[in-house]
Amino acid sequence: MSLSTLHSFCSFLGACLYSEVRFISMMGFCYYLLLVFLPQVLSDIMSVVKSSLSVEQEKKLLSLFGHVRLHLLYKASVHSYMHSAFHNRCDGQGPTVLVAYNKAGFVFGGYISKNYAQTNQAINDDKAFLYSITDQREKPLRVSSTDGQYGFTDGKNGLNVGVLWFLNNNTSTVQIVAGNSYTFEGEEMHGNDLQLTECEVYRVEDCGGLLKTPWREIDWEGYSNKERLMDYIKNYKPEVKSVFQARVLLVGPVGAGKSSFFNSINSVFKGHVTGQANTGSAGTSLTTQFRTYSIKADQGRKALPLVLCDTMGLEEGHSAGLDIDDVNSILKGHVQDRYQFNPSMSVQTDGVGFCKSPSLKDTIHCVVYVLDACKFTLLSAKMVDKLAAIRKGINKQGVPQLVLLTKVDEACPLVRDDLTNIYLSHYIERMTREVSVCLGVSQSCVLPVKNYSRELELDVHTDILLLTAVVQMLRYSNSYFDDIYQGGDQKSEWLGL
Ligand SMILES: Nc1nc2c(ncn2[C@@H]2O[C@H](COP(=O)(O)OP(=O)(O)OP(=O)(O)O)[C@@H](O)[C@H]2O)c(=O)[nH]1
Ligand SMILES: [Mg+2]
Numbered sequence: 001m002s003l004s005t006l007h008s009f010c011s012f013l014g015a016c017l018y019s020e021v022r023f024i025s026m027m028g029f030c031y032y033l034l035l036v037f038l039p040q041v042l043s044d045i046m047s048v049v050k051s052s053l054s055v056e057q058e059k060k061l062l063s064l065f066g067h068v069r070l071h072l073l074y075k076a077s078v079h080s081y082m083h084s085a086f087h088n089r090c091d092g093q094g095p096t097v098l099v100a101y102n103k104a105g106f107v108f109g110g111y112i113s114k115n116y117a118q119t120n121q122a123i124n125d126d127k128a129f130l131y132s133i134t135d136q137r138e139k140p141l142r143v144s145s146t147d148g149q150y151g152f153t154d155g156k157n158g159l160n161v162g163v164l165w166f167l168n169n170n171t172s173t174v175q176i177v178a179g180n181s182y183t184f185e186g187e188e189m190h191g192n193d194l195q196l197t198e199c200e201v202y203r204v205e206d207c208g209g210l211l212k213t214p215w216r217e218i219d220w221e222g223y224s225n226k227e228r229l230m231d232y233i234k235n236y237k238p239e240v241k242s243v244f245q246a247r248v249l250l251v252g253p254v255g256a257g258k259s260s261f262f263n264s265i266n267s268v269f270k271g272h273v274t275g276q277a278n279t280g281s282a283g284t285s286l287t288t289q290f291r292t293y294s295i296k297a298d299q300g301r302k303a304l305p306l307v308l309c310d311t312m313g314l315e316e317g318h319s320a321g322l323d324i325d326d327v328n329s330i331l332k333g334h335v336q337d338r339y340q341f342n343p344s345m346s347v348q349t350d351g352v353g354f355c356k357s358p359s360l361k362d363t364i365h366c367v368v369y370v371l372d373a374c375k376f377t378l379l380s381a382k383m384v385d386k387l388a389a390i391r392k393g394i395n396k397q398g399v400p401q402l403v404l405l406t407k408v409d410e411a412c413p414l415v416r417d418d419l420t421n422i423y424l425s426h427y428i429e430r431m432t433r434e435v436s437v438c439l440g441v442s443q444s445c446v447l448p449v450k451n452y453s454r455e456l457e458l459d460v461h462t463d464i465l466l467l468t469a470v471v472q473m474l475r476y477s478n479s480y481f482d483d484i485y486q487g488g489d490q491k492s493e494w495l496g497l
Pocket of ligand 2: 258259260278279286287310311
């Protein structure tokens with residue numbers, strides 16, 4: 001259901017409410033509409049658009065470029081084969097690659113390095129090319145323009161690269177528009193099958209290769225460093241006598257990897273990959289309870305001096321996802337383990353799961369914003385505002401804050417191939433800079449990590465990166481305790497303890 005349809009539907013509902021004459025019959029009709037449209041609205045909200053490329057096809061496609069990552073913008077089976085749907089999602093997105101699929105098993109399309117902008121002009125693009133991938137061919141077929149100029153026609157009616165015009169008449173067919181600037185055999189390009197089973201457009205983001213020297217130092221030296229970091233964490237003691245464990249709060253948008261971070265740290269100390277917290281992808285937050293996770297080290301004998309507090313994901317809307325008031329209550333230690341979040345109502349002082357008189361050990365000592373490195377540049381203005389409002393509230397409480405940048409493996413192919421490239425990756429360095437500017441924290445507060453997501457076995461480099469992040473969290477918690485010592489009674493009073 002399109003937004004405009006939804007808007008008309010809502011206006012209609014509003015009109016119904018003010019109508020006195022046929023109120024009852026109107027209400028009956030509204031109820032009918034609700035029954036018809038609600039499942040579709042809900043499924044729109046819940047659906048997560050996924051690429052149809054297989055791992056092998058994606059590899060072959062990426063081999064056509066330098067160091068790039070692909071971001072899916074448009075998928076015809078989800079957004080429709082209408083030109084307008086394509087333009088809504090793909091105009092002004094910079095370099096894009098079109099990926100079409102047919103029954104004959106061909107994955108084909110084209111790349112343009114310029115914007116789609118509906119200028120109604122033929123656009124010169126010497127970097128544009130057509131390509132075709134099949135299971136049988138080891139390398140993709142790549143066809144550049146013979147005149148080295150023509151890229152595509154930037155009209156309102158067409159998704160085209162070179163001579164291939166997709167979404168022909170708003171349908172799932174391809175038209176070959178005669179022209180001699182691209183020459184290929186139809187059999188080789190698409191197996192002479194111009195009926196599509198799917199059509200996708202991806203933004204092509206340049207990852208920029210590797211730096212000569214790392215932008216942050218880290219000791220990757222195998223098990224000795226991992227053991228050293230684990231020992232630091234096990235032996236850490238909060239600088240306040242009444243507190244035995246540093247409480248670290250994880251907040252961030254839905255699906256950013258908050259629960260996976262706890263699972264990953266738990267895995268490192270368990271010695272094998274585990275999944276105590278539920279993780280996965282859904283339209284709304286998979287985590288709906290406040291969870292305070294203690295981690296056991298040394299074969300479950302001793303709890304670490306660290307509690308990771310997992311929350312429901314943040315969403316854009318006012319009555320969706322974690323509420324800003326909930327964050328404030330958690331900070332002050334009012335919210336108990338397993339409290340069930342209610343997106344339309346913040347924690348009630350007389351409700352279940354509310355701790356009326358928390359002590360310092362129940363409060364949050366460090367807040368970690370968890371952000372997905374692949375989606376950071378796509379955060380909406382509303383989400384950025386929400387993060388800023390949360391940050392303002394936390395600043396007032398004087399709690400130190402860090403940022404965990406997850407999914408670095410998905411964000412940069414060079415890091416996916418070798419995690420030790422993380423501090424050499426131009427892309428990740430740029431991303432940490434952008435995150436620091438956006439959230440108003442210093443770059444040293446941004447910690448890129450890779451969580452365990454599909455692996456069955458631990459990897460020492462993944463562990464070192466994860467443990468390094470935990471060490472920073474403990475150090476920052478200490479600065480909070482330092483502050484309390486310096487503030488003395490005055491600070492305790494201010495905290496309402
Ligand atoms: N490749 C990769 N996948 C990750 C990483 N971190 C998390 N994921 C995946 O991302 C998805 C979402 O992760 P979750 O840990 O459930 O995210 P969350 O922030 O807890 O999400 P909600 O509870 O729904 O708000 C899961 O499928 C994870 O496997 C990572 O560093 N790399
Ligand atoms: Mg979660």
